[in-house]
Structures are given as C-alpha cells and as structure tokens.
Amino acid sequence: MKKLSFLAFVLISQLAFAQKYFTREGHVSFFSKTDVEDIDAHNYKASTVLDMGTGAVEVAILLKAFEFKKALMQEHFNENYVESDKYPKAVLKAKVSGFDAGQLGKNGSHPVTVIGDFNLHGVNKPVNIPATIEVKDGKLMVNAILMVKPADYNINIPKVVENNISKEIKVTVQLTLEELKR
Amino acid sequence: MKSKQILLIALGVIAIGVVIAYLQYNKPHREAADEQAAFSLSANELFNDFQTDETSSNAKYLNKIIEITGVVIEVTQPSPENLTVMLETGNEPFVIACEISPGQVPNPLPTPGDQVIVKGICTGYTMDVVLVRCSIKNQ
Structure with missing residues (x-):
C-alpha cells in the first residue's frame, strides 16, 4: 500500500476544497556568530504547504541539503550535531493566525503569528514565530526569523568548539508560495 | 646537539x-561525479520506494550516490549558484529535485522533456526526493 508523507497528503488531499499554497524550493538559512568565527549555511529545498481553509502550515527541511562553505563544517553538522542519518529532516507543523483567504485578492503585507511545534533532532518543541506574509500578484512571500538554541533540541556541542558556535542560532526562512493548480 | x-x-x-x-x-x-553510483534506477522507481516506505528507503539511500534516469519537467535557479533540475516521478505534482553542483552545470541547460541521467547524493524525502551535488548528462 502506498503511504503518502503527511506533507504530500496535505497538499493533494481532496477532502478540503480550500486553496492550498505551496513551494518545494523554500530558502532556509542559518547563521551563527561568535568572536571566533561566523558560520552560515543555506538550504533551497524546504517544502512548504499552507492550507488557506484552516491556516495549517507545514514546512519540511532536509538537513543533508544544507550547504556550508566548508565541507568539514557540513560534515560535523550532519554527523555530530543534527545526526542527519538518524533524523534526516526538521519539520514545522503550525497554524498561521492573522491571515485569511479574504486577504488573498489584494497586494499587501500582513504581520502574522505562526504557532505550533518544531521537530528537530528527534525533539519536539512548541514555537511561536512572528512572520510576515506579503501578497504579491497571487503569490505569497513569507518571511520569518526563528531563534534556535541547540541545547533545547539535545544537540551537544563539544567543549573544544564551544566558543566557535553560537548558543543561539538565527534561522531565516524565505518562502514564495504559489497556489496549487489542479 | x-x-x-x-x-x-x-x-x-x-x-x-x-x-x-x-x-x-x-x-x-563531496561530489557525486567523483564516485561510483551505489544504486542506478529510474526517477519513478526511486520516488515509489520513498513513497512506499520512507524509513527503509532512508536506510537504503541516504548519503548514497544514486544514478537516476528520468525526464526533465522543470529547471529552476533558486539562487545564482544553485541550479535545480526537476525530474518527473509519474506522481504529479511530486518530483525528484536535483541540485546540480556548481562545477557540473551543463551547457546548454537542460529543458523540459529532455531524457537525462543524473548522479547525485540522496538527502531524503519531504514530498519530493532531493538529491544534491549532482552531475547531469543527456541520455
């Protein structure tokens, strides 16, 4: 029997007739700043589905698809910190409040709140993320910043590099959602 | 002394x-072009494996070099240094998304309908299957 991933199910489910917006190429980046070094990494494959009927949003991010400038850092990130063989993806399951289908018709920017759970490294944490949704010619441009403390997700940073990695990582999310046509 | x-x-x-x-x-x-492929299969087969059983497919394919044959459905460039070739899976709207390595960008670029062979590192499954550090050639 075929099982759809939850995200796939949300996207193609015919149960709800509400409009769905999605992207398969969301940009998620993170930035760690310390006196020792700045580290940044980018992922352009964050899959996102937003159901305008319920406000439910889901974002799935494959951790192995983060590109670092230094291959060594990428290796440490995957093998030692997020353990991406064991936990290949980070998933945000949340609801958007402050935006509804009535605002889709007109271009404009709207402050919203995204409340839900973020799952990373096998740990689920409630999150409350301020974001903006800009309606632009039928597309939704979503911008959000999330501060993530590795310690909250049981990610252990070894003592030797403790000062190289920030205690709080700034995660930037930029999505351009398009309506799913069917 | x-x-x-x-x-x-x-x-x-x-x-x-x-x-x-x-x-x-x-x-x-790490570049897929420098290594032997551990698996060689069609875009449809890879997608079906993940859709049927994500956990066992992760165990089988994650971090492995995979060679995929398929048909290009779309080519995108989400950032200047990131060219992505989407392959049909037979399960619309889902795709195999292949990020082409900066050193492996073909000239001319592939266009929708092209039959291609892509070699890349498998990173997992969201609703699409994503390969990175890919090389690509026409079939």
Missing part, C-alpha cells in the same frame, strides 16, 4: 600537524 635534534623533530611534527589540519579544514565538498 641532541636537544637541537629534538627541537627540529618537534618542529617537524608540529608543521605536519598544521598542514594536515589546514588541508582537513579546507577539504573539498
């Missing part, structure tokens, strides 16, 4: 250590 020799050896060891650390710190990214 003796202490001078010890000092020279110690300096030599330190120098070697520094060189190794430097090379390690600057080692190049």
Whole structure:
C-alpha cells in the first residue's frame, strides 16, 4: 500500500476544497556568530504547504541539503550535531493566525503569528514565530526569523568548539508560495 | 646537539600537524561525479520506494550516490549558484529535485522533456526526493 508523507497528503488531499499554497524550493538559512568565527549555511529545498481553509502550515527541511562553505563544517553538522542519518529532516507543523483567504485578492503585507511545534533532532518543541506574509500578484512571500538554541533540541556541542558556535542560532526562512493548480 | 635534534623533530611534527589540519579544514565538498553510483534506477522507481516506505528507503539511500534516469519537467535557479533540475516521478505534482553542483552545470541547460541521467547524493524525502551535488548528462 502506498503511504503518502503527511506533507504530500496535505497538499493533494481532496477532502478540503480550500486553496492550498505551496513551494518545494523554500530558502532556509542559518547563521551563527561568535568572536571566533561566523558560520552560515543555506538550504533551497524546504517544502512548504499552507492550507488557506484552516491556516495549517507545514514546512519540511532536509538537513543533508544544507550547504556550508566548508565541507568539514557540513560534515560535523550532519554527523555530530543534527545526526542527519538518524533524523534526516526538521519539520514545522503550525497554524498561521492573522491571515485569511479574504486577504488573498489584494497586494499587501500582513504581520502574522505562526504557532505550533518544531521537530528537530528527534525533539519536539512548541514555537511561536512572528512572520510576515506579503501578497504579491497571487503569490505569497513569507518571511520569518526563528531563534534556535541547540541545547533545547539535545544537540551537544563539544567543549573544544564551544566558543566557535553560537548558543543561539538565527534561522531565516524565505518562502514564495504559489497556489496549487489542479 | 641532541636537544637541537629534538627541537627540529618537534618542529617537524608540529608543521605536519598544521598542514594536515589546514588541508582537513579546507577539504573539498563531496561530489557525486567523483564516485561510483551505489544504486542506478529510474526517477519513478526511486520516488515509489520513498513513497512506499520512507524509513527503509532512508536506510537504503541516504548519503548514497544514486544514478537516476528520468525526464526533465522543470529547471529552476533558486539562487545564482544553485541550479535545480526537476525530474518527473509519474506522481504529479511530486518530483525528484536535483541540485546540480556548481562545477557540473551543463551547457546548454537542460529543458523540459529532455531524457537525462543524473548522479547525485540522496538527502531524503519531504514530498519530493532531493538529491544534491549532482552531475547531469543527456541520455
């Protein structure tokens, strides 16, 4: 029997007739700043589905698809910190409040709140993320910043590099959602 | 005399250590083009494997070099240095998304309908299957 991933199910489910917006190429980046070094990494494959009927949003991010400038850092990130063989993806399951289908018709920017759970490294944490949704010619441009403390997700940073990695990582999310046509 | 020799050896060891650390710190990214493929299959087969059983497919394919044959459905460039080729899976709207390595961007670029062979590192499944550090050639 075929099982759809939850995200796939949300996207193609015919149960709800509400409009769905999605992207398969969301940009998620993170930035760690310390006196020792700045580290940044980018992922352009964050899959996102937003159901305008319920406000439910889901974002799935494959951790192995983060590109670092230094291959060594990428290796440490995957093998030692997020353990991406064991936990290949980070998933945000949340609801958007402050935006509804009535605002889709007109271009404009709207402050919203995204409340839900973020799952990373096998740990689920409630999150409350301020974001903006800009309606632009039928597309939704979503911008959000999330501060993530590795310690909250049981990610252990070894003592030797403790000062190289920030205690709080700034995660930037930029999505351009398009309506799913069917 | 003796202490001078010890000092020279110690300096030599330190120098070697520094060189190794430097090379390690600057080692190049892993490229699919440099390695033998562990699996060779069609875009449909890879997608079906993940859709049927994500956990066992992760165990089988994650981090492995996979060679995929398929048909291009779309080519995108989400950032200047990131060219992505989407392959049909027979399960619309889902795709195999292949990020082409900066050194492997073909000229001319692939266009929708092209029959291609892509070799890349498998990173997992969201609603699409994503490969990175890919090389690509026409079939």
